[in-house]
Amino acid sequence: MATHITEECINCGACEPECPNQAISQGDEIYVINPDRCTECVGFYDHEECQAVCPVECCLPDPKRPENEAQLIARAIELHPDDAELKARADKNEYASRFRK
Numbered sequence: 001m002a003t004h005i006t007e008e009c010i011n012c013g014a015c016e017p018e019c020p021n022q023a024i025s026q027g028d029e030i031y032v033i034n035p036d037r038c039t040e041c042v043g044f045y046d047h048e049e050c051q052a053v054c055p056v057e058c059c060l061p062d063p064k065r066p067e068n069e070a071q072l073i074a075r076a077i078e079l080h081p082d083d084a085e086l087k088a089r090a091d092k093n094e095y096a097s098r099f100r101k
Contacts, residue, residue, distance in 0.1 A: 001061040002035035003048055008058040015050035015059060021079050024050060035065055042069055042097045043076035043086050069099040 005015070009030035016024045016031060023037035033050070040061070041049050050059040073090050080086050089095040 001040070001063060001067055002038040002065045003033050003040055003050060003059050004035070004062040004065075005031050005033055005050075006058040006060060008056050010056055010058075012055060014053045014055065018049040018053050020044040020049070021076070033059070035062065037075075037079060039072040039076040039079070040067075040098060042072035042099070043080075043090065043095045045098075046096045046101060047098050069097055073097070 005024075007030060011026075011030060013026075013031070016026070019033075019038075020041060020043075021037045021039055023034045024031055025034070026032075041047065045052075048059060048061075051057060073095060077083075077087055077090055086095070
């Protein structure tokens with residue numbers, strides 16, 4: 001599932017710089033996550049980094065966009081084609097993922 005930001009967002013901006021995919025931006029009223037860029041931090045962290053830094057915990061998996069780990073790591077590789085380390089970790093199946101806790 002891509003992560004989404006709920007209306008409880010207080011516009012603090014803590015999440016935006018933490019996203020490894022630059023999927024978070026300021027929306028009209030609250031911060032928003034582009035689901036086509038969100039990998040739930042698979043490949044980079046063993047948790048969703050936006051949720052970890054959010055003071056009101058409003059960054060949640062979007063139940064309307066179910067995705068599995070394989071889809072998310074493939075998206076991470078697609079978004080970071082020049083990241084040889086990410087590709088190598090993915091090839092070895094040794095990458096960070098919230099699915100592996």
